[in-house]
Amino acid sequence: MAENPSRFLTFRAAGRLQALPADSVREVMKLPATTRVPHAPAGMIGLGNVRGTAVPILSVSVLQGGTASGDRIMVLDRADPIALLVDEVREVVDRKGRTKALDIEALVGLALRQAPARTAATRARMIATKEQASEAATLDLISFVAGGQEFALPLDQVSEVVAVPAEISRLPDVDRAVLGTVEHRGELLPILVLAPLLGLSEDVGGRPTRIVVATMRGHRIGLAVTSMRSVLAVDEADVDPVPTVIARRASEARIQAIARLEGGRRLISILAADQLFTEALMTHMPERRDERPEDVAEMATEATEPFLIVRLGTQNFGLPAMAVDEIVRVPDVLTRLPKAPGFVEGVMNLRGHAIPVIDQRRRFGETEQADTRRRAVVVRLRSLKAAFIVDEVTEIRRLEASSVSPAPSISDETRLFDRTAMMPDGSIALLIEPAELLDGTERDLLTALQTDTATS
Numbered sequence: 001m002a003e004n005p006s007r008f009l010t011f012r013a014a015g016r017l018q019a020l021p022a023d024s025v026r027e028v029m030k031l032p033a034t035t036r037v038p039h040a041p042a043g044m045i046g047l048g049n050v051r052g053t054a055v056p057i058l059s060v061s062v063l064q065g066g067t068a069s070g071d072r073i074m075v076l077d078r079a080d081p082i083a084l085l086v087d088e089v090r091e092v093v094d095r096k097g098r099t100k101a102l103d104i105e106a107l108v109g110l111a112l113r114q115a116p117a118r119t120a121a122t123r124a125r126m127i128a129t130k131e132q133a134s135e136a137a138t139l140d141l142i143s144f145v146a147g148g149q150e151f152a153l154p155l156d157q158v159s160e161v162v163a164v165p166a167e168i169s170r171l172p173d174v175d176r177a178v179l180g181t182v183e184h185r186g187e188l189l190p191i192l193v194l195a196p197l198l199g200l201s202e203d204v205g206g207r208p209t210r211i212v213v214a215t216m217r218g219h220r221i222g223l224a225v226t227s228m229r230s231v232l233a234v235d236e237a238d239v240d241p242v243p244t245v246i247a248r249r250a251s252e253a254r255i256q257a258i259a260r261l262e263g264g265r266r267l268i269s270i271l272a273a274d275q276l277f278t279e280a281l282m283t284h285m286p287e288r289r290d291e292r293p294e295d296v297a298e299m300a301t302e303a304t305e306p307f308l309i310v311r312l313g314t315q316n317f318g319l320p321a322m323a324v325d326e327i328v329r330v331p332d333v334l335t336r337l338p339k340a341p342g343f344v345e346g347v348m349n350l351r352g353h354a355i356p357v358i359d360q361r362r363r364f365g366e367t368e369q370a371d372t373r374r375r376a377v378v379v380r381l382r383s384l385k386a387a388f389i390v391d392e393v394t395e396i397r398r399l400e401a402s403s404v405s406p407a408p409s410i411s412d413e414t415r416l417f418d419r420t421a422m423m424p425d426g427s428i429a430l431l432i433e434p435a436e437l438l439d440g441t442e443r444d445l446l447t448a449l450q451t452d453t454a455t456s
Contacts, residue, residue: 005021005022005023005024006094006095007021007022007023007092007093007094008020008021008022008092008093008094008095008101009021009022009025009028009074009089009090009091009092010089010090010091010092010093011072011074011086011087011088011089011090012086012087012088012090013060013061013064013070013084013085013086013087014060014061014064014065014066015066017090018060018101018102019093019101019102020074020101020102020104021101022092023077024076024077024104025074025075025076025077026075026076026077026081027074027075028072028073028074028075028089029050029072029073029075030071030072030073031048031057031070031071031072031073031085032048032049032050032073033048033049033426033427034046034047034048034057035047035048035054035315035427035428035429035430036315037410037417037430038363038364038365038366038416039364039365039416040410041111041410042062043058043059043062043063043111044056044057044058044059044111044410045057045058045059045062045068045085047408047420047428047430048073048083048428049422049426049427049428050075050081050083052422053081053405054405054407054408054420054422054428055075055081055082055083055408056082056083056408056410057073057082057083057084057085058082058083058084058085058107058108058111059084059085060084060085060086060102060107061085061086061087063107063111068085069087070085070086070087070088072085072086072087072088072089073085073086074086074089076104080408080409082108084107139154139233139234139235139236139239139259140154140155140156140231140232140233140234140322141153141154141155141231141232141233141234141259141268141270142155142158142161142212142228142230142231142232142321142396143228143229143230143231143232143268144161144194144210144212144225144226144227144228144229145225145226145227145229146194146195146198146200146208146223146225146226147194147195147198147200147201147202147204147226148200148201148204148226149200149269150229150266150267150268150269151194151198151225151255151268151269151270151271152232152259152268152269152270152271153212153214153270153271153273154270154273155231155306155321157214157215157216157273158212158213158214158306158396159213159214159215159220159398160213160306160395160396160397160398161210161211161212161213161228161395161396162184162210162211162213162394162395163209163210163211163394163395164208164209164210164211164224165182165211167182168180168181168182168191169181169182176193176196177192177193177196177197178190178191178192178193179191179192179193179208179224182222184213184220184222185424187220189213189220189221189222190219190221190222191211191221191222191223191224192221192222192223192224192276193208193223193224194208194212194223194224194225195226197223197254197276198254206226206227207226208224208225208226209225209226209227210224210225210226210227210228211223211224211225212225212228214273215273216273216274216276217274221276223276228327228393228396229326229327230324230325230326230327230378231306231308231321231322231324231325231396232259232261232268232325233322234259234261238259238260238261239257239258239259239260239270240257240258240260241256241257241258242255242256242257242258254271254272254275254276255269255270255271255272256270256271256272256275257270258270262351265351266351305320305321305322305398305399306320306321306322306396306397306398306399307319307320307321307396307397307398307399307421307429307431308320308321308324308327308377308393308395308396309393309394309395309396309397309429310375310377310390310391310392310393310394311390311391311392311393311394312360312361312364312366312390312391313361313364313366313391315366315430316394316423316427316429316430317390317429317430317431317432318397318399318421318429318430318431318432319377319379319431319432319434320431320434321396323379323380323434324377324378324379324380325378325379325380325385326350326377326378327375327376327377327378327393328348328350328375328376328378328387329374329375329376330348330357330374330375330376330389331348334346334347334348334357335347335348335349335354340356341442341445341446343358343362343363343442344356344357344358344446345357345358345359345389348376348387350378350387353385355378355385355386355387356386356387356446357376357386357387357388357389358386358387358388358389359388359389360388360389360390361389361390361391366391374389374390374391374392375389375390375392375393376388376389376390377390377393379434379437380434381434381435381437381438381443382443383447384438384443384446384447386437386438386446388437399421403421403422403423404419404420404421404431405419405420405421405422406418406419406420407419407420407430407431408420415433415436416432416433416436416437417430417431417432417433418431418432418433418436419431
């Protein structure tokens, strides 16, 4: 930007005409849909999708003592893009005349208290957590419920988990395990109901609510299941092959191993994906599309870790799926403890373990809603487990590397969101760093709470 600009862009904000050096503005556009960032500075109304980049949007009126208004943004030409929300953009003039020129750096400095780099202790804690998980578990699974029983598939065979669509094209004269087909990401996706596929009753456990999209025999198939259960990192020592005498039966042949969790009290049948198909079912599959080696390599490069996408209010957030231990319905009644910290709603009994429950909506400043779809997402935070209440668990999605970016540096309080993701509909999801869900003091309080509960 020139030191002594001669051309200025005039605009109206906070009830008066103001100006910026014209060459400091990259573009002017209509205000896009915004994603509110919890704990962001008051002058920031949210993040907006500006040509595929998550850009912080600051309200000039709010920063000058007024209220947010206007539907136009000026995207500043900076290394770290920022947009200013104004009431009206007027014209480019040769001189600013009597119009007050806005001090951009002072305004941005007022709005964004730049977050310091992560401390060495925080980085060490994150690295240690990932190393512990890597050493302790060698088999990554995603588990779900069908026919009243818990099953799992290797995580690398699952591309995503989505809600059962409202409309499914039914097929005539097919096996009862074939539900139909749906259009999914530009392809025709066959949907199979897992319970009858395994010879189980469809009447046990309720109707399917989720579709597990998996790759089997080179096809992308949707498995309709009652509910998604959890993402698991299981030590291979806790995985046993199916006994030969049982594996001889057709339905059990579709199970390749049994995972023993919680001291053997929880058994999960690991499915053999390639054995789920019969020849009759194969006739209903669409023609396999030949894949070139370079296409496979490109897909592998683009793929990144899977995320659990949850909704809080009207906004989407993402959690690394491997940090999620389980997803359960919020109990109607939580046990209140007199010594519990104020941010703990109560504790719930999860198979004999007292798990502290935290209402993440309240922590993020979202309006409380009466929603029967509320779920508790149980997250592992090193040796601690805590359940965070969300309004809805929408899906598990593998995000392409090109859609994930570092989050704009906003303030020290917002480093919980270390990345952002551009979703297919153009909205922005804030990706949560699990290690930052609780600070050190909160973790210590919850650890002491669980210890007291276990010994009482």
